[in-house]
Amino acid sequence: MKISRKEALMKNTTHTETFLVWPAGVPGGISQGRTEQETIFPPLHIPTPTRLIRNVVEPTLQAYLPDPSRANGTAVVVCPGGCFSFLSIEVEGEEVARWLNERGVAAFVLKYRLAPTPERDEDFMAQFMHIVHDVAGMQAQAPVGISDGQQALKLVRQRASEWGVDPERIGVLGFSAGGAIALAAATQYTAESRPAFAAPIYGPVWQELKVPQDAPPLFIALADDDPSIADGNMPLYNAWKASGHPVELHIYAKGGHGFGMTKQGLPSDRWIEQFADWLVSQGFLE
Template sequence: MKAALLAAACLVTPASAQGSLPAAQVEGPAQAPEGAAAIPLYGNATPGAPSDEIATRFMGRETVLRNITYPTLTPVLPAPGKANGTAVIVAPGGGFMMLAMQNEGWRVARALADKGVSAFVLKYRLKTTPKVDADFMAEMGRLMSEAASGAGNAPDISNPPATDDALAALALVRGHAAQWHVDPSRVGMIGFSAGAMTTLRSVLKAASDADPGTQAPDFIGYIYGPMGKVDVPADAPPMFAALAMDDPLFGNGDFSIVSAWHAAKRPVELHAYQSGGHGFGLGAPGTTTTLMMDEFLAWMDMQGLLEVKAQP
């Protein structure tokens, strides 16, 4: 329980509170690119309401979204004629209390689309937080204080609706593969922090679901997610994992999840950076974490995922 509370606190803590790096303002778009329209994840049956959503300027660092009850998927597509047939669903993090859409959503999607990858930003359902920003920040302060004091009444930060939303997003992209010029056998996910947890749980739930229609991602980017050992499905997708060694959550040198993937004879690659803290997104200035997206794309290329497929 203590670990869960620590995760809930640190996942929403800027880099300055997590190590020696400054909490620089996040650069890049705070909103979806012009012309990119959000698609209700479950069509007319999509739960919740868009009006529940709250945009908050978080600690002067970036704009985040909270109280998401209405899940959506927003395509960020390559320039016409540039799609290579691969799709990646982007799952931002935020401790299941908010989504870092700017740092871990739109910037990431644009970087993928620029390389011919059809990107889809997933806005998954979150836990409820106070409506007033000041009350929200006070709640975050309380969580961080309890984590620092070792309080034993930590909440469980798992969030099953997020996993359901990830699997629904995968099905949506595969179901509209021809429309988006995507090969339905080349649909992956990249998740950051809580988004990495959501990505992993989509793999595990798909493996345990008796419904053959529940399909896992074909490959995953697992960016500063928990490193503890898991039971790896026999057909687990290739994994690219990355984190900083000074990550206050998972930078303790334990890479059990990577070892488990390797022991299961499933493709896996790990990048452990000297510094960068938690939540570095596309890279903390002055650290080698700025290479992460290039390395992820190089890894995708090694899997044959950047080769141009015949467009349907």
């Protein structure tokens, strides 16, 4: 099902506001011939069908604001995963945002630019296994998503007063491909885009590990039965620890890849509660 640009930007009862990440225009212009669309994906690694967003050409942020009586000034830019070709918008986006809202945290779900996929759902499904194993394709698309993530942090900081957000308490949380965006945000930033904290969740570690002198606190979570991800995150933890910056690592015995907010009756189910505990320990959740 396609959605128009107008629908993508309109206010509604769930999202406080949806706004453009690049209000002055997307760098390089908007790719023509594609329209953002939604696909209902059948159960694979999660037990129920889920909504995916595809063919994003104009990145947006969906703002979820907590009840003012609960708001604590902390905000999180949430980056769903999807191989830089789609977005797992429910279990790695909207559900995360609502959970954070209940704890007084403002959340901003990022739809970053994606590699093109076939318009017809049937054709997309036929290519799915190729997409999820095409590491070279993901790495080629990653810089665009990373740029959108950096700009999203900058924009939330610029507009922080509108949402009752403390500009010094804006962090980033990302899953899988979104985890790569979160990690890049934690290592490649300006004063305007630096996150106060970062949390890559089962994110790939493709970049050379250079920890900045003023690197933000880092929270890492993944499952041991997701070996390609686990192998890269141990050096990430060690590099952060060696630099003297706060870091916490959770490797769950089971959970697989892409668990997000899905409850599977596995150790990974509690990652977000442990993330909240970590935010408390770092002074971002009261």
